[in-house]
Amino acid sequence: MVRNKVFIFIALLVSVVIVLSGCASPASKDAVVAHNIPITQHHQKSVSVNTQGGSETGAMDSSNISNSDFAKAIEESIVKNGLFTQIIHSGDSDYLLNVTIINMSKPMFGASFTVRMEAAWSLSEQKTKKVVMRDSIESSHTATMGQAFVGVTRLRLAVEGAIQENIRLGLMGISRLHLD
Amino acid sequence: MIRKNWLTLGLLIIVILFNSGCAVNRTTATLDPTADLVGIKTIYVTKLAPDGRGINLLITDKLKSMGYSVSTGIDAPEDVDVVVTYKDKWMWDITMYMIELTVTIRDPKNNYPLASGNSYHTSLTRKSPKEMVDEVVNNIFKQGVENGQK
Numbered sequence: 001m002v003r004n005k006v007f008i009f010i011a012l013l014v015s016v017v018i019v020l021s022g023c024a025s026p027a028s029k030d031a032v033v034a035h036n037i038p039i040t041q042h043h044q045k046s047v048s049v050n051t052q053g054g055s056e057t058g059a060m061d062s063s064n065i066s067n068s069d070f071a072k073a074i075e076e077s078i079v080k081n082g083l084f085t086q087i088i089h090s091g092d093s094d095y096l097l098n099v100t101i102i103n104m105s106k107p108m109f110g111a112s113f114t115v116r117m118e119a120a121w122s123l124s125e126q127k128t129k130k131v132v133m134r135d136s137i138e139s140s141h142t143a144t145m146g147q148a149f150v151g152v153t154r155l156r157l158a159v160e161g162a163i164q165e166n167i168r169l170g171l172m173g174i175s176r177l178h179l180d
Numbered sequence: 181m182i183r184k185n186w187l188t189l190g191l192l193i194i195v196i197l198f199n200s201g202c203a204v205n206r207t208t209a210t211l212d213p214t215a216d217l218v219g220i221k222t223i224y225v226t227k228l229a230p231d232g233r234g235i236n237l238l239i240t241d242k243l244k245s246m247g248y249s250v251s252t253g254i255d256a257p258e259d260v261d262v263v264v265t266y267k268d269k270w271m272w273d274i275t276m277y278m279i280e281l282t283v284t285i286r287d288p289k290n291n292y293p294l295a296s297g298n299s300y301h302t303s304l305t306r307k308s309p310k311e312m313v314d315e316v317v318n319n320i321f322k323q324g325v326e327n328g329q330k
Contacts, residue, residue, distance in 0.1 A: 052210040053296065100210045102293045103267060103282055120293040122214045131214045134292045 024152050026057035029069040031160040034077040034168040039175040045094040046086035048126070049074050053101030053119070062106050063156040065163055074099060077167050083175055091126070095179070098122045099170065102136070104162070106155060113151075114142040115158040121170045123177070135173050139165035206300040209319035215294035217285070217324040222260040224288070225252040228267065235268050238313045239283065246321070256288060263288045268312075273303040281312045283320065295320050 051074065054067040065073075074097070075087045086093070100120040107113050117140065123133040141161025148154040211217070223243055227236040236252045243250045243264070256263045262285050269280040284296040297320040301307050307315065 050213070053208065055206060055208060058204060096213070098213050100212060100293065100296065102210075102284055102296045105267070118293070120212055120296075122212055124214055129214075134212075134214065134287075134290070136286075136290075136292050 024057050024063050025156055027063050027065040027069070027156060027160045027163060029065075029073050029076075032065065032070075032073045032163040032167060033080065034164050034171065035080060037077070037081045037083075037168055037171050037175070039081055039083060040172075041175050041178070042082050043084050043174075043177075043179050045084055045179055046088045047078065047084040047095045047097050047123075048088050048091055048093040049078070050096065050098045051100070052098070063152070063159040064104075065101075065159070070099070070101070070163070073163070074167055074171075077171055081171065083171055093126055095132075096124050096126050097174070098124075104159065106159065112142050112144045113154050113158040114140055115155070115162040116140040117162040117166050119166050119170065121173065123174060132179065133174060133177055135170070137166055137169050137173070139163075139169055141165055204300060204302045205305050207298070207315060207319055209295070209297040209316075209323040211295045211320070211323045212293070215285075217295060217321065220261045221249060223248050223250045223262055223264055224256050224260040225250060225264045225266075226256045227252060227254050228265070229254070231268065233268075233309065235266060235281075235309060235313070238310055239264060239266060239317065242313050242317050246317075258288050260288055262286060262294065263291075268309075271303070273306075277303065277306040278309050278312050279303075279306075281309075281316050283313075283316045285320065295323065297323075 049071050051067045051071040054070045055064045056066050057064045078084055078087060102118045102120055104115060104117045106115050118136060118138045121133065121135045121137055122131060124131045139162050141158050143154045143157035143161065145154065147157055225236045225240050240250045240252045265284050265286060267282045268278055270276050271279040279302060280300045282296065282298045285294045286292060287294055297316040299312055299315050
């Protein structure tokens with residue numbers, strides 16, 4: 001009788017762990033905002049941000065970032081670091097920044113998870129459509145078992161780290177430009 | 181009795197594990213607003229080094245069927261209009277199948293990604309490699325048409 005109760009308890013515990021371990025959570029917008037970027041030049045211009053290649057995170061999927069959260073994180077990073085003077089959503093800005101997530105490779109197993117990301121960053125003048133920057137930016141981040149024991153959490157941390165690093169490198173590249 | 185219980189538990193775990201991966205389907209395509217796919221005539225498909233399944237040849241055939249002049253190999257030349265790279269991911273479920281394919285169209289001069297497409301289909305809705313290639317490539321060029329490029 002006691003053995004049966006122990007068995008039922010273990011069965012329930014295993015089922016709950018398996019079900020919960022499959023539930024992915026999306027990358028947090030706040031966790032990917034890049035702080036304290038070494039800015040070479042603060043541009044006295046306005047910018048609009050457009051993002052592509054992001055996706056929603058399904059319960060049985062792995063961590064992703066949505067396009068809207070990715071755009072908000074870039075905008076917040078621009079504001080926090082004073083890269084441009086103004087963010088404009090209507091499109092009547094001096095520059096258009098387009099960032100497309102091209103690839104995000106995520107591991108499926110392992111004690112440490114390393115996520116590698118490639119994003120295409122382009123900056124163009126809104127009026128003339130002149131392209132002032134085109135750069136393929138690659139970033140990576142490793143999350144260890146010490147940071148999170150549960151695999152889906154560890155993967156989310158690795159995804160967030162890779163995105164944050166990509167934003168940091170992208171905005172650093174833009175700060176090196178000489179804009180008219 | 182105890183042995184029967186453990187057998188039930190084992191079956192339960194297997195069922196949960198199999199069901200957990202049953203229904204994820206995702207297709208995306210992106211086109212950089214500064215890119216122009218209209219003027220493309222010559223394309224080079226760069227073979228992914230570990231690819232032993234000839235996915236580069238499937239992409240080459242697909243692009244040729246669309247009327248482009250296409251070649252494939254390991255070292256991309258600079259005298260083509262665009263270079264195509266890809267990344268395929270495979271899983272095992274009774275048999276091996278392609279779970280994910282990403283195809284990227286790049287500027288041969290600086291490797292900049294001009295357009296990209298991705299398809300992700302888990303086991304129960306798996307597609308053949310040729311169907312995956314067709315889907316991804318069609319979605320990329322459809323994106324170009326939707327953005328006003330004929």
